[in-house]
Amino acid sequence: MIFTKTLTRWYSENKRALPWRKTKNPYYIWLSEIILQQTQVKQGLPYYDAFVAKYPTVFDLAKAPESDVLKLWQGLGYYSRARNLHASAKHIVYKLNGTFPNNYKALLKLKGVGDYTASAVASICFNEVAAVVDGNVYRVLSRYFGIDTPINSSKGTKAFKALAQELIDKKNPADFNQAIMEFGAVQCRPKSPNCAVCPLKNGCVAFNKNTIAELPVKIKSAKAKKKHYNFLVFISKDQKTLLEKRKGKGIWQNLYQFPLIETNNAQSLNALKKLLKTYEILKDTDFELVPYNKDAIIHKLSHQHLHTKFWIVYVNTLNANGVSFDKVHDFPVPALIGSFIEDFNF
DNA sequence: AACTCGGGGCC
DNA sequence: GGCCCAGAGTT
Numbered sequence: 001m002i003f004t005k006t007l008t009r010w011y012s013e014n015k016r017a018l019p020w021r022k023t024k025n026p027y028y029i030w031l032s033e034i035i036l037q038q039t040q041v042k043q044g045l046p047y048y049d050a051f052v053a054k055y056p057t058v059f060d061l062a063k064a065p066e067s068d069v070l071k072l073w074q075g076l077g078y079y080s081r082a083r084n085l086h087a088s089a090k091h092i093v094y095k096l097n098g099t100f101p102n103n104y105k106a107l108l109k110l111k112g113v114g115d116y117t118a119s120a121v122a123s124i125c126f127n128e129v130a131a132v133v134d135g136n137v138y139r140v141l142s143r144y145f146g147i148d149t150p151i152n153s154s155k156g157t158k159a160f161k162a163l164a165q166e167l168i169d170k171k172n173p174a175d176f177n178q179a180i181m182e183f184g185a186v187q188c189r190p191k192s193p194n195c196a197v198c199p200l201k202n203g204c205v206a207f208n209k210n211t212i213a214e215l216p217v218k219i220k221s222a223k224a225k226k227k228h229y230n231f232l233v234f235i236s237k238d239q240k241t242l243l244e245k246r247k248g249k250g251i252w253q254n255l256y257q258f259p260l261i262e263t264n265n266a267q268s269l270n271a272l273k274k275l276l277k278t279y280e281i282l283k284d285t286d287f288e289l290v291p292y293n294k295d296a297i298i299h300k301l302s303h304q305h306l307h308t309k310f311w312i313v314y315v316n317t318l319n320a321n322g323v324s325f326d327k328v329h330d331f332p333v334p335a336l337i338g339s340f341i342e343d344f345n346f
Numbered sequence: 347a348a349c350t351c352g353g354g355g356c357c
Numbered sequence: 358g359g360c361c362c363a364g365a366g367t368t
Contacts, residue, residue: 036363077352114365134363181363
């Protein structure tokens with residue numbers, strides 16, 4: 001088909017030189033695909049290099065403590081990717097005897113590997129004819145074929161997967177999959193795509209009907225909820241502070257933070273001081289409370305806007321859980337906390 | 347089918 | 358402010 005041929009030719013002439021394109025080692029391809037989930041190449045690239053340097057093989061990754069893996073992942077977001085990456089590395093090493101899964105069905109069983117990643121690794125490393133469907137593929141196909149089925153409806157998911165599977169180059173699935181994604185990222189961009197020099201514009205329905213800007217169609221997601229976070233930055237006279245590990249289901253699982261008080265609205269100095277007097281750690285001890293930032297820092301996540309204040313709590317001593325200032329940098333923390341730690345200059 | 351999970355970059 | 362990004366897992 002002309003679409004498939006044109007795309008693979010375009011790719012051979014225009015592909016970017018990226019480190020994971022120099023190898024077919026499934027460990028490296030898997031690693032790159034996990035890092036690139038919901039993440040642009042520019043943002044993921046330094047993390048890929050860092051992981052390859054620190055964990056050159058799946059055995060090195062499997063041996064590492066989870067906390068080290070999260071530390072290296074710090075700042076990239078979607079931390080379940082790091083936790084699942086590590087868990088799957090351990091599974092491959094200790095349950096599969098270090099033999100990497102070598103087909104779509106087996107890859108799909110790994111934690112953190114869904115339809116997209118299983119297809120990507122299977123096609124790139126093992127030449128399996130498994131079409132990838134990511135954000136780029138949705139965009140390219142919806143425009144070229146003029147499809148307005150919402151890409152995030154169950155109907156759309158199935159339809160685009162089937163279409164991609166039909167179009168994939170059966171002789172060279174690896175290059176076709178990478179070609180259509182690269183084309184979406186570089187040429188058929190979400191905003192201001194470069195239609196002027198597009199090799200597919202003659203057959204592109206959206207280009208010819210001038211509906212490029214309307215495609216792909218996507219069902220809107222709910223607006224982000226506003227939350228109020230008050231972080232307590234304890235400072236003791238012997239240069240220690242407190243960090244706690246986040247547990248349970250929510251954001252930043254297994255990362256560390258300063259003790260947090262979530263409130264329904266912004267707190268004044270006096271209101272927070274009152275709250276702290278009943279706070280377990282401070283029940284019978286004197287403390288001094290000083291706000292660090294006057295205006296709340298608004299940290300934006302996909303589904304939450306965190307209106308954040310850091311409060312410095314001066315105390316005489318801390319219990320055995322106190323963390324020396326020079327150790328603070330060793331903990332994996334969310335970007336929001338990391339920025340504070342840098343700014344505060346522990 | 348809807349919701350949750352990050353952070354950065356663009357308009 | 359809204360949208361997007363080499364998506365996956367849970368409810």
